Amino acid sequence: MIEARGLTKRYGFTAAVDDLTFTLTSGSVTGLLGPNGAGKSTLMRMIVGLDVPSAGTVTVGGRSLRQAPAPMREVGALLDARAFDGALTARAHLRWLARAGGLPAARVDEALAEAGLTSVARTRVRGFSLGMSQRLGIAAALLGDPAVLIFDEPANGLDPEGIRWIRVLIRRLAGEGRTILVSSHLMSEVEGTVDQVIVMGRGRIVADGSIRDFTRRGSATHVEVVSPRADELAAHLTAAGAQVKPADPGGPGGPSGTVLKITGLTVEQVGDLALTAGIALHTLVERAASLEEAFMEITQNSVQYRPEPAR
Ligand SMILES: Nc1ncnc2c1ncn2[C@@H]1O[C@H](COP(=O)(O)OP(=O)(O)OP(=O)(O)O)[C@@H](O)[C@H]1O
Numbered sequence: 001m002i003e004a005r006g007l008t009k010r011y012g013f014t015a016a017v018d019d020l021t022f023t024l025t026s027g028s029v030t031g032l033l034g035p036n037g038a039g040k041s042t043l044m045r046m047i048v049g050l051d052v053p054s055a056g057t058v059t060v061g062g063r064s065l066r067q068a069p070a071p072m073r074e075v076g077a078l079l080d081a082r083a084f085d086g087a088l089t090a091r092a093h094l095r096w097l098a099r100a101g102g103l104p105a106a107r108v109d110e111a112l113a114e115a116g117l118t119s120v121a122r123t124r125v126r127g128f129s130l131g132m133s134q135r136l137g138i139a140a141a142l143l144g145d146p147a148v149l150i151f152d153e154p155a156n157g158l159d160p161e162g163i164r165w166i167r168v169l170i171r172r173l174a175g176e177g178r179t180i181l182v183s184s185h186l187m188s189e190v191e192g193t194v195d196q197v198i199v200m201g202r203g204r205i206v207a208d209g210s211i212r213d214f215t216r217r218g219s220a221t222h223v224e225v226v227s228p229r230a231d232e233l234a235a236h237l238t239a240a241g242a243q244v245k246p247a248d249p250g251g252p253g254g255p256s257g258t259v260l261k262i263t264g265l266t267v268e269q270v271g272d273l274a275l276t277a278g279i280a281l282h283t284l285v286e287r288a289a290s291l292e293e294a295f296m297e298i299t300q301n302s303v304q305y306r307p308e309p310a311r
Pocket residue numbers: 011014015016034035036037038039040041042043185304
């Protein structure tokens with residue numbers, strides 16, 4: 001379990017993490033999302049004890065990691081996948097970590113196997129691809145067999161098979177009752193892996209909850225209709241309190257007729273209203289916002305850096 005209370009980290013006048021309070025329970029996977037500079041890495045570094053909070057507390061399993069006698073048994077973290085000495089072999093790197101962390105050497109080969117690195121255990125890590133480095137970082141995180149795992153952008157550099165592998169691994173680790181926090185810039189990357197999300201923007205939590213709640217909250221969820229009498233229908237819908245916008249019919253393969261995008265009424269209400277008005281519908285469908293759309297909408301006011309508009 002991870003508990004943060006009023007957790008804050010300031011750098012000069014910038015609050016990289018600003019008064020965060022949350023609890024992550026055992027057996028759950030939480031996605032930590034947010035644009036660049038949102039404070040995700042700073043939060044993770046405080047959880048694992050690498051950064052000291054300016055205010056507030058964060059505990060893992062009920063205590064601060066800075067007081068834990070064997071921190072690697074409490075929490076495993078993948079923070080910077082390139083943080084190793086390239087001259088070492090994968091096994092030597094992990095042996096060194098195990099010794100430093102007071103862990104049995106026998107864990108090294110187990111962790112290599114869990115990360116799918118047994119065949120390259122004797123290879124010097126400087127020759128590793130980014131994907132293999134990620135796996136080595138994950139092996140290091142698993143060394144202490146910890147109840148809490150923190151993965152900063154674990155899919156970074158992995159090919160599609162590697163991404164599938166990390167998803168299965170994360171779900172299996174959660175199934176064993178561990179608490180997992182995994183960061184990403186992309187909602188689509190964590191969708192399907194996480195139980196809930198925390199979305200950060202400018203150091204604060206701008207949204208949190210289950211994936212399902214999250215999609216519903218986005219106003220991008222709407223009803224779409226195609227009708228040969230779209231203008232008339234739009235007038236009826238507007239009179240009933242809906243917001244109606246003509247939508248992109250979706251290119252050559254899209255529906256013929258005018259497409260309307262409707263918010264403020266349910267799909268049933270739109271269908272009933274069209275029937276009462278005697279207007280034919282060629283399509284009537286509820287479109288849930290994609291998670292990516294909901295995410296963009298929620299974070300749009302908290303992006304720290306924006307590209308300069310093109311001249
Ligand atoms: N050591 C530091 N000194 C000064 N400012 C810092 C330091 N570390 C982070 N910051 C600032 O804190 C803010 C949050 O940074 P952080 O790296 O935690 O964000 P992030 O969400 O992990 O971003 P990214 O997705 O780009 O990795 C940024 O404004 C960053 O410039």
